[in-house]
Amino acid sequence: MRFTTFESPVGMLTLAGDEAGLRHLYFAVDGSGDASPGDAVTAGWQRDDEGLSQARDEVLAYLAGRRRSFNMDIAPEGSQAQREVWAALMRIPYGTTRTYGELAQRLGEERAVITVSSAIAANPLPILVPCHRVVAANRLGSYPGGEALKRQLLAMEADESTGVISAS
Structure with a gap:
């Protein structure tokens, strides 16, 4: 799994995904400023700011009111x-x-x-x-x-x- 963490108008965000698409978006909600899901989940994840730059830019454009939809592949896992x-x-x-x-x-x-x-x-x-x-x-x-x-x-x-x- 690849990930990037970045500052946004709503605080630190982490995006994570793989070849299928984005799988996770995490908010910093614990007051620490850390948007990571924790070491147990991220073991083996690799930081890839450049590879996830389009996704980051689209999220930031949405939060800035310049985008209403997203063009990135998503692959949420669930039932x-x-x-x-x-x-x-x-x-x-x-x-x-x-x-x-x-x-x-x-x-x-x-x-x-x-x-x-x-x-x-x-x-x-x-x-x-x-x-x-x-x-x-x-x-x-x-x-x-x-x-x-x-x-x-x-x-x-x-x-x-x-x-x-x-x-x-």
Whole structure:
């Protein structure tokens, strides 16, 4: 697995992937500034800033409001049910939201809301697989980068005039 770590307007991010595509995006959420998933997971990973520069640049352009979609290959690993939910997330248009219930309904009655919420919680590529666009019926809902970041991403996508996330 190859990885790159870089500063962004939302803090340090780590992208990791292999020949199939990107597999992980990690946020620095522990206050240490470290966006790494930890030594146990990254054993044997090789830093490749140049090889992952397009992915990094696309993420930074999205956070700066200059990009609405991504052109990189992604290859998140998960169960069939998780991959179906993640594919549905990719179909939610920029600047719009769906509730967990709406997404479950769109996937068919065999998909319970708990299945959808579990798959969203396991999303290894937040931002790229836009789980921030799914909200609870009466509240914002959780997000791997925290509720404040989810609120920022949704506000950025909704605000056509600026479309920029500022560094906190």
